[in-house]
Amino acid sequence: MSASLPTLQLRVAEARSLNPLIRMFRLRAADGAVLPAFTAGAHIRVEVTLADGKKDWRHYSLINFAAQPEATQAPVEYVIAVRREDDGRGGSRFMHERLKEGDTVTIEVPKNDFPLHTGPGGTVLLAGGIGITPLASMATRRRAEGLPVRLHYAGRSRDLMAFLTELQTVLGDDLRVHADTEQGGPFDIGALLDSFPAGDRLYVCGPKVMLDAVLAQTQARGWTHDRVHFELFTTPTVEEGDHPFEVELAQSGQRFTVPADQSILDCLIEHGCDPMFDCKRGECGVCTTPVIDGEIDHRDYVLTAREKAEGNVMQICISRAKGQRLILDI
Missing domain, CATH: 2.40.30.10 (Translation factors)
Structure with missing residues (x-):
């Protein structure tokens, strides 16, 4: 639930x-x-x-x-x-x-899983598409506090980007707009990171491809986790190679087949189970589930590299089985 x-x-x-x-x-x-x-x-x-x-x-x-x-x-x-x-x-x-x-x-009522942090240093915001919505509020808040903030807003074209006028009013020259149709290609994440001021924090919200690129490039540069904060603004999609597999619930002995286009979480809910969950995007960790047997295809943004390698837990809202079967300790 x-x-x-x-x-x-x-x-x-x-x-x-x-x-x-x-x-x-x-x-x-x-x-x-x-x-x-x-x-x-x-x-x-x-x-x-x-x-x-x-x-x-x-x-x-x-x-x-x-x-x-x-x-x-x-x-x-x-x-x-x-x-x-x-x-x-x-x-x-x-x-x-x-x-x-x-x-x-x-x-x-409102809940905040993507809060602004306090402390020294500036704030750099990177929005992709509709990911602008939480970052607009962050930019406004930083302006109200008189703290340094800069927003990079990327989209396919200006006519598909929302709130440009309002953002310009709030941020002035601290708004940087990147439209693919004007620049001839996607936003250059590497260039942003290479020019990133020491001590500043990065907040990212946008599609999975943007978030994956940011996390890969910040990790390659040795950034600590507390410098990068993110929220994913798309729901999980079927990926190439996704296949049906069997899930066994060890505590009850129930077995279900998870289709290629359905998550483990949604399959369990459909069959009358009541697992804990919240975001359904692999961000919050609420649906963390122990795994007794089976190889996990980890797709979340919660577990550490070590936890993923150990293969003892998974986020059932987004991760899947690499093989034909998983046994969960629920």
Whole structure:
């Protein structure tokens, strides 16, 4: 089961398309009441209805461009933006096609798994696509505190990038925009890291390919973990070579076949099990599960290289079996 938080019923005060891919929502209490506070990097989970009629939850970062302290300490609205994913499981299509101004939506109160850290040094933010949403709030917060911050915002083209005007107002010359169509190729992560000021921290949010590249290149440069903070903004996808495999639950003796296009976690839920989970992207560690037997295809961002090599635990929301069978100690 997910680690649940208190829920709220909020009204959609505004639903507006920012470009062909991104839709923005303003959510408010029906009576205009102040909402629970949040901090930069926080998200809410929104209940969505999938194409098959089932309910599910999707996590969206909270956006704030107001530098006043009370803007997030006593907010009267939550602002989120949703990228349409036609190849996804249907949550973003619900948000784009079915959720309208005036509708009521169920959300969980804000939670922050991607907090800004305090201390000396500057802050460098790197956003890819819709990954701009938590970093926009971080940039605003740093400006409000009078602390150094620089934001690199990368996307395919400017017309598919959201909030450029608001970011320019907040950051001025400390906003660096990279559009692939203008630059003739993707953002140069190596060049950013090579020019990185000593003592600064890097916060990254974007697609898996960006995050993987950042982590590989920072590790190659010997960066310590406390200098790189990240949040992945895409859900797991089927990779080439993914295959069905059997999972046995040692404590009950139950056995299930996990299809190539389904996670172990979703397979267990479908069969009536109630495992603990939260992010479903291999970031939070809530679904860490002991493994008794079988070779693990680790795909998470939680376990250390040593833990992965030992092969005793896995994140069942994203990692899979390299072979035909896994025995889990649940």
